Amino acid sequence: MAGLGALARKIFGSANDRKIKTFRAKVEQINALEQETQALSDDALRARTEEFRNQLKNGASLEDLLVPAFATVREAALRALGQRHYDVQLIGGMVLDSGQISEMRTGEGKTLVATAPVYLNALAGKGVHVVTVNDYLAQRDSEWMGQVYKFLGLSVGCIVHGLSDEERRAAYAADVTYGTNNEFGFDYLRDNMKHDRQSMVQRGHHYAIVDEVDSILIDEARTPLIISGPLEDRSDFYNTIDAFIPHLTSEDFELDEKARSASFTEAGNEKLERLLGEAGLLKGSSLYDVENVAVVHHLQQALKAHKLFQRDKDYIVRNDEVIIIDEFTGRMMPGRRFSEGLHQALEAREKVRIQPENQTLASITFQNYFRMYEKLAGMTGTAQTEADEFADIYRLEVVEVPTNLPVKRTDEDDEVYRTFQEKFNAIVQLIDDCKERGQPVLVGTTSIEKSELLAELLKKHGYKQIDLSDPAAFAAAQKKEAGKAKVFAVLNARYHEQEAFIVAQAGLPGAVTIATNMAGRGTDIQLGGNADMQIAMELGDMPEGEERSAREAQIRAEVEELKKKALAAGGLYVVATERHESRRIDNQLRGRSGRQGDPGRSKFFLSLQDDLMRIFGSDRMDSMLQKLGLEEGEAIIHPWINKALEKAQQKVEARNFDIRKNLLKFDNVMNDQRKVVFEQRIELMDSDAIQEAVADMRHDVIDDLVANHIPERAYPEQWDTEGLEEEVRKYLNLDLPIKDWAAEEGIADEEVKQRLRKAADEAMAQKVAKYSPDIMRKVEKAILLQTLDNLWREHLANLDHLRSVVGFRGYAQRDPLQEYKTEAFTLFEAMLAQLRQMTTAQLLRVELVSQQPPEMPAEPEMHAHHINPQTGEDEMAMADQQVVPPASRDPNDPSTWGKVGRNETCPCGSGKKFKHCHGAFA
Incomplete structure (x- = not known):
C-alpha cells in the first residue's frame, strides 16, 4: 500500500504540490501586471488603495482583488524598501490570505511575505493584526514594513508593553496593527473588564497573521494569560x-x-x-x-x-x-x-x-483567544511536525512553500557518544577544525547551563569570550579577531535588539557563536554579516551626505568580501549539543544554515546521558556498546540511530499534544461561559435602557421565591409563609402580609406571584419617579455591571478550585472532565441566580444622595501574568522591570543598574557574572 501511495505521489504530486500549483497560476497573472504597475507614478500607485476599497463596497470579494493588490504591494515594496517579492514569497502570501500556515525556511523573507496578504485584508477597513513573539520585533517590523503600508496610504499601529489606553486605542484603530501575543490577549481581557464601550481599546478580531506560529500557538499555549488583583x-x-x-x-x-x-x-x-x-x-x-x-x-x-x-x-x-x-x-x-x-x-x-492572595480577575488561553479571529493565518520555518495539532485545535492547514533557491545544506548523521564529556570534547575538536579553515560555527544548546558548560570548556582550550554588552565593540572584535584569534560569543537571550544584531553577525568567517534554542528569532544569519544592521549600528547618528554614503559603500564592500571568505570555507556550520524533545526545535536550529541557496552543514552530537536518550532506554544501549568494545572518544554514526531518535521524539510530541488537548478541553468549558458573560456585558454597555432586562430579573426572582416556599399543589396551611415574608423583605425590600393572603379563600401560588410582582413593580416605579428615569437607567446599568463582574470573579475562583479537586473523581471510575462540565454548569446557573437576586435587592434598596448621574466604579488593581513554559519565568513581571542599557549604568551606583540578567557581567566592574557577584545576595 505504501508503494502505491509513493507511485500516486510521483504521478500526481503530493497534496502540498497540488496546492502550490494552484497558487503558481496566480503568480503568473501577478507577473503579467508588473510592467503596468511599474509605469504608474507614486500617486497613481497609492490611488489604487481607494479604487480597491470602492470595488469592495460595490460587491467585489477579496479573492477578486488578490492579483492586482499583490502586484501593487510588490511594486510598493520595491519603491519603499528596495525589496521585490520573489515568486515564492507571493505564494507564501497567498497561503496566508487563504487562512493557512505558510511554512517557509529561515532566510526566505517571511517579514516581507506578510505585507501582501496584510494589505489585501486591511482594505476591508476592519483592522489586521500581525502578531510577533517580542516587543522588539513588533516595533522593528511595524517601522520596517510600515513603510510599504504608508506608501500605499494605510495607517500602521504598534502595541508594546507600557502604552496607555489612548495610545492602544489609536494603534488598534489603524488599518494594520503589530503587537505581541501577550499584549493582544491582555487587551482583550482588560476590555472585558471596562464599564463603558468607549473605554475599550480593541475593535474586533477580523484577521490575524501569527509570526513564529509554532512558538506562539503551541509552545506558549501551554500556559494561560491571567489578569489578577489583590483580594x-x-x-x-x-x-x-x-x-x-x-x-x-x-x-x-x-x-x-x-x-x-x-x-x-x-x-x-x-x-x-x-x-x-x-x-x-x-x-x-x-x-x-x-x-x-x-x-x-x-x-x-x-x-x-x-x-x-x-x-x-x-x-x-x-x-x-x-x-x-x-x-x-x-x-x-x-x-x-x-x-x-x-x-x-x-x-x-x-x-x-x-x-x-491574588484573585484571578480574568484569564484566557492562547488557543481560545486566537480562535476568535474570523480568519487566522501563520508563518514559520517549522510547522509540518505539528500539522495534526494545528488542524485539530485551530483548523489551520500547513502548506510547505518551496525555497527561492535550492537548499545546498548537508545534514550529517548524528554522532552518539557514551558520556557528556566525550561529546563535548568532540564538539570542541570540530570547532577547532572550523576555526582553522575560517568557517563560521553556530552551536545550539538546549539550556543556558549547557551554554556555560561549553563556554568553560572552550576557555580551557585557549578560547576567549567576547563581551556582548556593547554590540558595536562586539562587531569590531568579531571582524578583527574572528578569522584569526580563538574567540567566541555566548548568546543568552536578554536584550532582544542586541540579540538580533549579534545573531546577524554569526555568519562572519571563523565566528563561533553559542546560543540557546530561544535565541535569534526574527533574524537570519547572513554569511559575511548583515550590512544593513551594521550600517544602522555604526552610522546611526551620522547625517546624510557624501561621507555617510562613502562609509555605507565601504561597509557593504567589506561584507561582500567577508561573505566570499565564508562561502569558500563551506558556509555556516550548525552544531547541536543534543536533540530537543521536539523535532521542530531541531529543525529550527538546522534551518539557520543554508539560507537563500548558500552552502552549509549541520550535525547533532549526542550522548547516552542526554535526557532524551536516558528516557528511552540508553542503559541497555550502554551495556551493549561496552560489550561491542566501543572505545572512549569513539562515536556511533548510523542512519538507523537518527530514525530511532525521531520515533522517540514523535512519542514525546504526541504525549505533549495530549496534555495540551486535555487542558484545552477543561478550558473550553470556561470559555463557553466566558463568551456568554463577555457578550452579555457588551450588550449591556451598548444598551441605552435596560429596564426590561431588570424587570425580567425581578420577576424571575419572585418566581423562584414563590417556588421555594409554596410547594406545587400544596394547601395554604402547608405554605412556608414566614420564610417567604423574610425572603421578600431581604430581596424586594417589601413588608407584605403574606400570612394574611394565605388565609384568603381560594388563593393559589399564581395569585401570590402576581401580587408580589405588582408590589415590586410599583416600588420600582416610585424610585424612577423620585430620581428621574435617566438617572435610574444609569444606576441600573452600573449596579448590574458591577454585580456581574464581582460574581464572575468569584465564579472563576470556584472553577479553579473545582479544577484542582475534580481529578479525584477518577478514583471513583467517573470521568473528571464530564464531572467538571456538569458541576461548572451548576455553578454557572447558581451565579446567574445570584446575579438576579443581588441586582434586584440592590435596586429596590438604592437611595441616591444627590441627583447626579452615578460614576462608573473604578477598575480594580490589575497585574498581568504569563509564565514562559520554557523558563518558568513570568514574562509580564519581567516586562515591568526596567531593563537599563549597559552603557547608562554607573558601576558605583546600583540604583542605575535596573534589572540585571543573572548571567550578565556584573555592572560593578568586577568581571564576575552578576549571579556570582552582587546578584549572589539578591
Missing part, C-alpha cells in the same frame, strides 16, 4: 480553616510525598463534615457538594501546609514573613509566593501576618 483580607477564614487540621489523625488523610499531594480519606471527610457543620461553614449535607468547593480546596492546601512542608527546609520564617527556599539551590526567594492559597495556609500555620 480583600480573609485572614480569619484561613485561621479558621487552619484550626481544623490539628484535629485530624493519620487515618484521616493520605500523603504522596513524591507528587507533593495530599487528600482526605473517607474517615477524614466525615470528621471534617462534622467539624465544619458545627462551625457553620458547611453548605448542604456533604463536604463535596458543589457549593463547598472553595472550602475543600483551602482545607487541602492547609493539609499540605501542615503535613508536606517543613519549616527551615521548604521555607523559613523571618520578620513575620514566610519566605520560600529554592529546592534546587537552597537559597531564599523573597518576593516569590506559592499560589492558590498555599502561601496563606503556611502563614496561618506559622501564625504570622496573612497577606492577601
